[in-house]
Amino acid sequence: MRSLVHRAALLLLPLVESAVLVAPSAVAETIAGHRPSPDLAVGRAAYQQHCARCHGVEGRGDGYDAKRLYPRPRDLTEGIFKFRSTATGTTPTDEDLFNTLTNGLPGTGMPDWSHLDEGARWQLVAYLTSLSAAFTDAPPESVNLGTDPGPKRADHAQGHAVYEKLGCAACHGLGGRGNGPSAATLVDNWGRPTRPKDLTEGWSYRGGNRPRDIVARMLTGIDGTPMPSYAEAVSTDDAWQLAYYVRSLQRDIASTMIAHARRLEGPLPEDPDDPRWQEAPRADARLRAVVDTQGQINAPQTVTRLSVWVLHNGEAMGLRLMWNDTSDDRGTPADALAVALLPQGLGGDVVSLQTWPLRDTPSLDLCLWSAAQTAGEAREAVAKDFSTLFDGTIAGTVRESRAAYLDGEWTVVITRPLAPTDVPGAAQLDAQAIVPVGFVVWDGGNPSQRAVSMWIDVVLRPPKTRGQGHEAAPSKTQGGGGAIWAIASVVLVAGLGLVIKTR
Ligand code: HEC
Ligand code: HEC
Structure with missing residues (x-):
């Protein structure tokens, strides 16, 4: 010591x-x-x-x-x-x-x-x-990080060239989404599978997301993981240019518990790239990994956030959902997503997606999209678990959907009637509703892992406009998602002993 x-x-x-x-x-x-x-x-x-x-x-x-x-x-x-x-x-x-x-x-x-x-x-x-005996009397010195050129002298083209030259893309992928060819093969010093960071998720850098932090990671490596040190391979000047380039890949996260929908007249857009989606504000949901039946997590979480845009036209609700997934898996197991709603009459009962399904948890109204399905098919049913929908025991009712996979990112559009008559027990919404909606994502390339969101309030009613006095009370058809979230958190903490503050 x-x-x-x-x-x-x-x-x-x-x-x-x-x-x-x-x-x-x-x-x-x-x-x-x-x-x-x-x-x-x-x-x-x-x-x-x-x-x-x-x-x-x-x-x-x-x-x-x-x-x-x-x-x-x-x-x-x-x-x-x-x-x-x-x-x-x-x-x-x-x-x-x-x-x-x-x-x-x-x-x-x-x-x-x-x-x-x-x-x-x-x-x-x-x-x-x-x-640890590793700490000796002569503490090591910090590595010289060179001089920050400042954002004005950052040259992204040069940074990108260094990214290519050093082979960062082999693990992190061309666009930094963590989808390089080696990504799924990496194992850490403790024999556990690990994944290269999705560099676009700026909020989740463990050692800090500023250029200075990134330079430090490059020049010192991330010990215990396959991420090497490039101290011998790169000049400090190039390291800074690379760091500013990596910084430019980071997206912000609009993390929220509320997604405001926008109302359109006429048919809802089916194409994931339809510009009308941009009329709705984006809402981001942080996803959390679910423990297995032994109460453990044994694989890295590969999908960490989901972005959602909601449109409706008074008859139907359209959801555009976007998430990063390092591989396009359409075989078995396939990439998949479920939109969860509380079935009719389940206003007060509370269930956290992180613990659903358990033996006595109530059924949920699920709209399951799977990349393995015939193109453009999502199915809705009120179900006691996910597996019955996956294996076809419950056929479900087909919902309009479209999906596209591009460079490590899925975009899926699902349309559902606000008040369906073709699914027994389905959530009945109206154009004034505030609806708790939850999301579940499966990565076929990381099959032991399921990632879930908290319940998010989707606000279908129009936003308050300036100068408008009192509004009619919102019709909370499905109970408050905020309250559900709060209680779900307590259930979680009590049930799993998880008090994790992640950002
Ligand atoms: C052999 C695969 C591999 C290569 C090549 C590689 N990385 Fe990584 N990188 C990883 C892994 C794995 C992690 C996650 C380590 C962990 O925290 O468990 C990571 C994490 C990172 C992080 C996130 C650090 C944090 O604070 O969370 C940054 C930034 C990064 N790498 C940048 C780079 C850059 C820039 C290059 C090229 C100079 C590069 N990496 C090359 C595997 C690699
Ligand atoms: C809720 C669980 C939890 C608690 C409580 C916790 N840690 Fe950690 N800690 C972790 C995890 C998980 C990691 C590994 C993260 C990784 O490898 O990327 C970690 C990593 C570390 C590391 C390694 C950092 C590095 O550079 O590799 C140190 C040091 C550490 N924790 C110290 C502490 C100290 C001191 C406390 C109490 C004040 C503490 N931790 C409390 C979960 C926890």
Whole structure:
């Protein structure tokens, strides 16, 4: 174990300087004055209180929540750290660990701990470095990240050329959607399947999504994973150009619990590319992986977000759904999607898609689209589970649908009558309704995994226009999705012990 006193003394001197020369991989403000002298008993107590349920009492990554998380919580005794400012194969600096604690690892189960005061975070850092023999007396130095050219001097064409030259596309794909030819073959140091990051999902970069963070990832690698260090292969200038290019691939996420529909007159668009879809605002739903029957997750989550646009014409509702999927799977198992509604009369009952179906959960109104279906076919039925719809035990009623797959992205349009008479028990909506809708996505290339959204309120009634006084009370035909979501979260937390703050 590295001497803690020694480390503390080291820190007082070069902190300010090092923050300027080699800025840490994430945004934390590190003020030397707030750093208490290390007290392992304090660090250990904080660890047991906040970290042990995932990382285990001894830090071996075997806490009781561990199997429900993917990637798994790290074995902190091994000394392998993904997000460092230091060369590949070395330990992180104390500041790196502090930043990881402060920012968390977005898109994974690792929460951020910015609500703990700075002193407590430093005590945790000191405790972490006591857990592994990899931390030696001579802490490694941060890698020199070179000079940020600034966004004005960023040249995306040059960055793209570096992306091609270094072979990033082999894993991350030409457009960065994580769909390169090697993507589905990767395994990490712990023998578990892993996937290259979908670089377009800017919100889910674990080590930060700014150009500086991306340069740090390139020059230090992500240890424990197939993502190598390019320190020997790229100049810092090229690394910055590449980082600005990667930054330009990132899309924002309009994460929401509410999707506002727009009303059109006449037939609804069937073509996924019809410009009229743009009249409805986009709503994004974060998807979460569902645990298997053993309460575990054993595969990486490949579909992490779904974008939705809703149109209706008073008679029917059209949904345009878009999500990233690294492979176009139309065989068995096929890519598939279900739109879930609460059947008629199920207003008050609450069910979370993350735990559906369980033995006593109520049936749902499902509109299942599968890439394996005859082109343009989605089927709706009120069902007790998904499998009966998949295997044809329940035939369901065919709904108009169209689908297109392009470079790692599905776009599917499904149209459904607002008040269908051809499906017993189906949700009956009207043009004033606020309807809870949930989404379920299967990736045929990652078949053990199902990803689900929370319930989202789809607002069919027209938006309030300026100057309009009071509106007629909304007709909440199906009960409030917001309330359902809140209760579902509680059910989740209670039922699965998951209190995960991912961003
Ligand atoms: C809800 C579960 C959970 C809790 C609680 C949790 N972690 Fe983690 N932690 C994870 C997961 C999952 C990972 C692995 C993420 C990955 O590999 O991408 C992780 C990774 C880490 C890493 C490795 C970072 C790296 O660069 O590789 C450190 C360090 C860490 N956690 C420290 C802590 C500390 C300290 C606490 C308590 C203050 C804590 N964690 C609490 C789930 C958790
Ligand atoms: C051999 C496959 C492979 C190659 C080649 C590769 N990566 Fe990665 N990359 C990965 C994997 C796997 C991950 C996810 C690691 C993890 O966190 O588990 C990743 C993650 C990333 C991340 C996300 C880091 C974060 O904060 O979450 C960035 C950015 C990235 N890679 C950029 C690049 C760039 C730029 C190149 C080319 C210079 C490249 N990668 C080449 C496999 C690869």
